[in-house]
Amino acid sequence: MSNEHAIGFMDSGVGGLTVVKQARKQLPRETIYFIGDQARLPYGPRPSEQVRTFSWQLANFLLKKHIKLLVIACNTATAAALPDLRANLPIPVIGVIAPGSRAAIKASKQHHIGVIATEGTIRSNAYRDAILTQDPNEQVLSKACPKFVPLVESNEYHSTVAKRVVAETLQSFKQSGIDTLVMGCTHYPLLRPLIQNVMGSGVTLIDSGAETVNDVSAMLDYLDIANTSATKRYPDEYYTTGSAKQFETIAKDWLELPDFKSQHVDLGSE
Structure with missing residues (x-):
């Protein structure tokens, strides 16, 4: 049974795209939904309690899109929120x-x-x-x-x-x-x-981040939730809480996608 739902990736900003780049290479049939919280970065100096709150907001945004697996493509958020998200979400959660x-x-x-x-x-x-x-x-x-x-x-x-x-x-x-x-x-x-x-x-x-994609790949196989149909049914979607234009500039360069588009989304401020 092929599972065509997307894999969700979340990060404090553009960093998670380094994980996405690897995922696109290793898992070309999988649909990617990505959100970067550029409006509130950097996460590094923030108290872990706050990072946990932000992580839940990002996770909930992606869950509404019916993702089948969540990748916390951010080390600060993995450290602060992975156990909590893993314990409380109905889908597998992988950290970096x-x-x-x-x-x-x-x-x-x-x-x-x-x-x-x-x-x-x-x-x-x-x-x-x-x-x-x-x-x-x-x-x-x-x-x-x-x-x-x-x-x-x-x-x-x-x-x-x-x-x-x-x-x-x-x-x-x-x-x-x-x-x-x-x-x-x-x-x-x-x-x-x-x-x-x-x-x-x-x-x-x-x-x-690149190493994490090996775990994602193994998890898809183990749980039998990979997309096994010949093509991707759903296109990738990229969201940022900051400036879509700024995000696109880096993403085009890093992912080598000249037509890359992202959407601004508002998750609330501090």
Whole structure:
């Protein structure tokens, strides 16, 4: 039985598109409904209680569209809201932290892993806990990078400013001996070339969002809810609580879709 309902993706802004990009590649038959909460980003500095409230609003928006599975394509929201959403929603919910942690353990030869993320994700210790629960022998070095999300959202991720900010922020990791670095925020893969350049070719970068799509794929098979018909019946839909134009500029570039369109939606203010 083919399930043609969409998969829902939610994020604080455009970062979740790094997960969507991977989903489009790996699951071309699946319909994607995405919402980015650009009006209220960044989520990183906010109290987790507030992030949880916002996450519920985004989830409820997507649930009304009869999605079959929800992906929290945001590390800060995964840390704050995943257990709560999972316990209370009638559909499967997948977050980005567990898949990223698993991939990091697999990739690290020296058992020395770095994690860069928002203040909220780092404060929650979600990555450290997930990694050490699976392998207590790992050393985990975490760093909050509050300047990264604004760089991406203001469409400056190709700029010389971005280059300088990334270099300054990651300076402390240079002598740390890590061999694997988790990009623990779905915005960060847009800065990937700059991050790799600073860290050097000896450090493996883990894209948590991309890893998450493997989990989505496995879940679709396991629950037998994949779209198995030859084509997509429903077109993808993209929503933002911020400026549709700003969102489209980044999405066109990142998803390589010249005709990309998104819609503004209002979920209330602070």
